Amino acid sequence: MAGRMPISLWLLLVAAVPVAGCKEGPFQQAKVGSAAPLFQPLAGGTAPAPVTAQVQSHVQELERRIAQLDSNNAELHRQLAQAEQARQAAQNQVSVLQQQLGDVAARLKELQVAKQQADQQVQALQASTRLRGGATITANNSLRQSLGMVSIPGLEVRQDGEVIRIEVPSDKLFVPGTAQLQTDGYRILDEVAAAIQRTYPRQRVVVEAHTDDSLAANPTAAHLLTTAQAQAVFAQLVQRGRLPPRQLSVLAMGDNHPLASNATPAGKAKNRRIEIVVYPDTLDG
Numbered sequence: 001m002a003g004r005m006p007i008s009l010w011l012l013l014v015a016a017v018p019v020a021g022c023k024e025g026p027f028q029q030a031k032v033g034s035a036a037p038l039f040q041p042l043a044g045g046t047a048p049a050p051v052t053a054q055v056q057s058h059v060q061e062l063e064r065r066i067a068q069l070d071s072n073n074a075e076l077h078r079q080l081a082q083a084e085q086a087r088q089a090a091q092n093q094v095s096v097l098q099q100q101l102g103d104v105a106a107r108l109k110e111l112q113v114a115k116q117q118a119d120q121q122v123q124a125l126q127a128s129t130r131l132r133g134g135a136t137i138t139a140n141n142s143l144r145q146s147l148g149m150v151s152i153p154g155l156e157v158r159q160d161g162e163v164i165r166i167e168v169p170s171d172k173l174f175v176p177g178t179a180q181l182q183t184d185g186y187r188i189l190d191e192v193a194a195a196i197q198r199t200y201p202r203q204r205v206v207v208e209a210h211t212d213d214s215l216a217a218n219p220t221a222a223h224l225l226t227t228a229q230a231q232a233v234f235a236q237l238v239q240r241g242r243l244p245p246r247q248l249s250v251l252a253m254g255d256n257h258p259l260a261s262n263a264t265p266a267g268k269a270k271n272r273r274i275e276i277v278v279y280p281d282t283l284d285g
Contacts (some may be wrong), residue, residue, distance in 0.1 A: 193241020
């Protein structure tokens, strides 16, 4: 080929330049960053296309890809950290729920035990107040309409169908929220016992204990409280009032039968009460 050097010879000369250590000549190496072409054309020949711009473009593309990979890697690490935080938060929530479930289960077990104890107390109370010696309660029609009213100072006495109800506010009898009698409570129950002895010596008497809705979230506790209060009144009427045990029975009503609205303090106080209920039936035997 006249006037042209084969391309293979060009490449061979380019490869030989660094090895031979040539610093000058027709194939002088261009400085990095210089605008001069990598190869100087030979006289009478045509030089191949400069490669510096291509290499730089390729390097820039690689650097761009590396930067993109670094960015992607940082984003993945950020997402991983967020996922770990979410996992830890979920684990913490599961632990809290497990603790709450354990507390609820323990509370449920306590309520079941309390209910069993309350049932046992009621059964024992019913057995202890059952009429003794085979005595029975019989209806006496001649007396059903002849129950007279009594008057006890400071207490409300009302006719309720065939029965007489003597209403005693629990707040006058007990330390609030307990079955512990206050000093004035003994006097009030002594007056009630005296009135029963005078007017209803043979009638059946039931001690009903009621409370307000303060323990509505725990019905077992409300019944336990009224059971204890009814038992305390029963004990005082028998021991101090000298009423025969077979004449009396007790009934714990909890908060099931309010007389007034529990929406006001006055209504709550009205619902906390002991009712001494006198029936027209008489004891036979």
